[in-house]
Amino acid sequence: MRTHELVLRQVEADLAAGRLRLGDRLPGERALAGQLGISRPSVREAIRVLEAMGVVRTAVGSGPDAGAVIVADPASPLTATLRLHLATSHLPMGDIVQTRVLLESWAVREAAGRASPSQVAAAQQLLDAMDDPELPRERFHLLDAEFHVALAALAGNVLVSTIMASLREAIHGYVIAAVPTMAEWSPIATLLRSQHQAVLDAVAAGDGELAARLVADHIEGFYRTSRLA
Template sequence: MFNNIVNKKVYEKVIEQIQESIFRGEFKKGDKLPSERELSEQMGVSRTSIREAIRVMETMGIIESKQGEGNFICSNINKSLIEPLSLLFKLNNGSWHEVIELRQALELEAVKFASERITNREVMELENIIKEMKEEIDGKNRNEVLVILDQKFHNKISSISKNYLIECLFLTSSKLFEAFIKDAREKIINRYSDERILLNQHIDIYNAIVNKDPNLAYKKMEEHMRLIKENYIK
């Protein structure tokens, strides 16, 4: 399964081989890794290098160590990607224009897939989010809960798309999107003095999805993205 390693930074090569084994499907979520001794023998490296690689992969969220049981491929790898993406965005002085473009790239395709693949159960789930939005606005509750519901609505569309990579990218971008949605909502509401302009756009998107009209769903999401972009850059 593994090859002999002769190189500097041996622990990095150990990590690469384990990652390649995951990509090849030799390891799946929850699978137990061979022991440190077995990995050391198979790769021809010291157990110190193996332990160093394991520690790095634990930090990355790829591996979880269970006391007395061994090392396992993490069963919830998705969550380990959230913080690194947000940190990279900050460290590289990312602009909010980039966040807008990322949302456009993901959401316009996701909404088309969602309108083609939505199930009856998912129709009800999406409808319940819309109902909650209406109740919050009717109760004159302010932005915090509506920000959560806004993000929940868009995350649900990514899930309904049935494309795991799209859903994963939404998840890993969630911290960036949360802050962005909060700011964008405030800017739009301050300009129009009306929460319902955003509610109505979400209703239009919902109706297009449940009517299984991908072209209309794309158009309504495009209008939503345009409203956000026009108001965010002002």
């Protein structure tokens, strides 16, 4: 085991045992190094790894916000990892599409009839913002991404919501690059709006099977049109 992994193991054990909680500050480099019998550079390396993993946030200085503080931001490192593997073509876009279909169809099926009126209203606000015919394409797709993440969140599964947010963020650049090449944007935007609304209406009406079928058709249809998958 590399020495910096001792710090990772210790932080994991402390979190699992409740000795560390969100918002707590890690002991200083010197204290951790002495506690684990390793060098301070090894401690610094471990903290950099923890920050990249979204487990801690660091700030320099000597004030109350300085040091490494326990946070929970799993979407950020997951997004970065997905984006890199998409760039290497190790993760084919077609597999990403299939994963989205699986996650989102499950999420809307679970959410149907269970989502609160306020949750449905929040998703509806995103759709209403997309109704502006003068909306730039990039802004349209940013709202589109927010809507799909909000839709997945209606199921109440934090892990599914996190994965969905990471998937959408990881592929956003590819979508934006493809959008300008799509001819006849206005009818495409109109179709996407109506599909979004139909999915949300099915969720609000408690028809999970219809919502799942509609969202799968919507996702697969868009990627066929954009020729991304």
